[in-house]
Amino acid sequence: MNEMNDIAKQLLKEVSGLEELPKGAYNIRDNSQSVARQSSENIEIVGKKDKSGIDIIVKPNTKSESVYIPALVSCSGVHDLVYNDFYIGENADVTIIAGCGVSTGNSCDGSEHNGIHRFFLGKNSRVLYVEKHIGVGTGTGKRVIDPVTEVEQEEGSYMEMETSQIKGVDSTKRFTKAKLKANATLVIKEKLMTHGDQFAESSFEVDMDGEDSSVNLISRSVARDHSKQTFISKINGNTRCMGHSECDAIIMDHGVVKAIPEITANSLDAMLIHEAAIGKIAGDQMIKLMTLGLTESEAEAKIIDGFLN
Amino acid sequence: MLKLENISFEVENEKEILKDVNLTIEKGKFIAITGPNGGGKSTLARVISGVIKPTKGKITFNGEDITNLSITERAKRGISFGFQQPIRFKGITVHSLLNVAAGKDLSVMEASQYLSEVGLCAKDYINRELNAGLSGGEIKRIEIATIIARNTILSIFDEPEAGIDLWSFNHLIDVFKKMHSNKDVSIIIISHQERILDVADEIIAMVDGAIIKRGAKDSVLPELLHCEDPLNCLKCQDIVEA
Numbered sequence: 001m002n003e004m005n006d007i008a009k010q011l012l013k014e015v016s017g018l019e020e021l022p023k024g025a026y027n028i029r030d031n032s033q034s035v036a037r038q039s040s041e042n043i044e045i046v047g048k049k050d051k052s053g054i055d056i057i058v059k060p061n062t063k064s065e066s067v068y069i070p071a072l073v074s075c076s077g078v079h080d081l082v083y084n085d086f087y088i089g090e091n092a093d094v095t096i097i098a099g100c101g102v103s104t105g106n107s108c109d110g111s112e113h114n115g116i117h118r119f120f121l122g123k124n125s126r127v128l129y130v131e132k133h134i135g136v137g138t139g140t141g142k143r144v145i146d147p148v149t150e151v152e153q154e155e156g157s158y159m160e161m162e163t164s165q166i167k168g169v170d171s172t173k174r175f176t177k178a179k180l181k182a183n184a185t186l187v188i189k190e191k192l193m194t195h196g197d198q199f200a201e202s203s204f205e206v207d208m209d210g211e212d213s214s215v216n217l218i219s220r221s222v223a224r225d226h227s228k229q230t231f232i233s234k235i236n237g238n239t240r241c242m243g244h245s246e247c248d249a250i251i252m253d254h255g256v257v258k259a260i261p262e263i264t265a266n267s268l269d270a271m272l273i274h275e276a277a278i279g280k281i282a283g284d285q286m287i288k289l290m291t292l293g294l295t296e297s298e299a300e301a302k303i304i305d306g307f308l309n
Numbered sequence: 310m311l312k313l314e315n316i317s318f319e320v321e322n323e324k325e326i327l328k329d330v331n332l333t334i335e336k337g338k339f340i341a342i343t344g345p346n347g348g349g350k351s352t353l354a355r356v357i358s359g360v361i362k363p364t365k366g367k368i369t370f371n372g373e374d375i376t377n378l379s380i381t382e383r384a385k386r387g388i389s390f391g392f393q394q395p396i397r398f399k400g401i402t403v404h405s406l407l408n409v410a411a412g413k414d415l416s417v418m419e420a421s422q423y424l425s426e427v428g429l430c431a432k433d434y435i436n437r438e439l440n441a442g443l444s445g446g447e448i449k450r451i452e453i454a455t456i457i458a459r460n461t462i463l464s465i466f467d468e469p470e471a472g473i474d475l476w477s478f479n480h481l482i483d484v485f486k487k488m489h490s491n492k493d494v495s496i497i498i499i500s501h502q503e504r505i506l507d508v509a510d511e512i513i514a515m516v517d518g519a520i521i522k523r524g525a526k527d528s529v530l531p532e533l534l535h536c537e538d539p540l541n542c543l544k545c546q547d548i549v550e551a
Binding site for chain 1: 358359360379380381384385389390392395396398399400401402405406409410412455459
């Protein structure tokens with residue numbers, strides 16, 4: 001922690017809530033280098049030998065442990081690429097706090113972080129994955145985060161991903177791919193707010209290969225100013241399974257949101273639903289909050305805060 | 310406390326919805342406004358709360374001309390308005406809306422108290438989102454709880470009974486009686502329910518955008534229903550309870 005600059009410390013606090021090193025397992029990455037790392041009895045973190053990144057190995061039957069793996073780009077002009085692989089043992093139950101903060105400082109050089117995360121969930125394991133993306137700095141360079149996530153779930157496993165990116169990141173292209181075996185469940189909750197001239201694309205591709213597997217993708221987003229967002233959800237039901245995706249977006253100013261669902265039932269017993277609702281803030285909602293004493297701008301902020309809560 | 314002078318509201322190329330309405334409501338009064346659908350009752354409530362601006366006339370509240378004040382400014386001066394069809398919000402919790410209504414961060418205990426007053430088991434609702442998962446009756450009671458939490462000198466309710474089951478309705482009457490026990494506050498309720506008309510100090514009958522009669526229930530209902538004995542007339546009972 002001592003060798004981290006103030007920008008890195010600020011980013012760390014924002015993305016993971018950490019002000020000091022946590023107990024248990026962690027790996028803190030700053031400007032393409034691991035600056036602090038610790039394994040625990042049940043969670044081992046080892047550096048990759050052939051490329052940049054780490055393997056996180058969770059022993060079977062590990063219960064209620066957390067692992068922190070924030071990645072920071074606190075210097076401008078850094079283009080970081082990292083490969084992180086998570087191996088979750090059978091019956092393990094862990095929380096993974098990830099997150100990525102990029103800063104351009106006050107320079108005109110851009111900063112970029114591209115993380116490729118792969119998850120291998122053993123039978124009946126449970127993972128809660130929490131990831132926050134932020135961008136800071138007054139520099140004119142672009143702050144770019146392009147994450148790729150691949151998930152392979154064995155029978156009976158459960159994975160919940162909570163991702164959020166509220167302002168600050170100029171361009172993001174997120175791709176999430178998952179394959180589910182029998183009785184596996186995947187829940188993804190995505191929150192996104194873009195402003196200025198930002199662009200964000202979030203694309204999902206889920207294959208439900210095992211009987212009684214299920215996926216639930218929930219995206220809530222707000223596009224302000226001249227920002228643009230695209231939400232693509234491809235869900236393939238290849239057997240008896242349940243798939244649901246929901247894209248709920250508020251557009252403001254000149255914001256543009258595109259939702260492209262692609263649900264494919266390759267089995268008679270696949271049940272797939274896609275819902276998408278895009279629109280401006282309802283006038284009645286504003287009026288209601290104003291009758292409770294809020295000004296127009298306070299009412300708008302309350303609605304957005306609640307929506308992305 | 311509240312004075313409406315020559316209030317009219319008309320929409321271009323449509324009929325006049327309010328026609329030269331004059332109305333004074335004194336401090337501590339509980340007034341029920343009744344009358345047939347399309348008579349202008351809800352429009353009048355919306356004009357008072359500032360949701361719509363009258364095309365003619367003047368509104369005075371506590372001695373101040375509020376005709377040109379915004380919804381927010383009127384709310385801050387002490388006017389509350391319970392919607393006939395409460396609004397739903399994705400992500401905003403019941404507790405959070407009660408905080409907005411009260412104008413401060415309420416403790417769980419304080420927020421629960423408001424929910425209990427409208428007959429909702431607080432622990433089941435306090436952290437619920439005000440989304441489509443709530444039934445019409447539930448969200449209506451939460452709407453009424455927000456008005457109680459505001460604790461303003463004028464509360465307007467637009468058909469508070471709509472969507473509420475009979476058991477809860479009895480409870481609701483007690484809520485209004487309790488509010489009315491504070492002689493500093495005035496209450497205006499738009500309603501068709503005889504039991505609400507029973508507990509009001511005065512009834513106002515509105516037909517075709519105009520007030521046709523104001524007074525005690527026994528004098529207003531015969532006028533409204535064109536019937537000499539509406540309370541014992543089965544046909545009129547159906548209309549009143551509709």
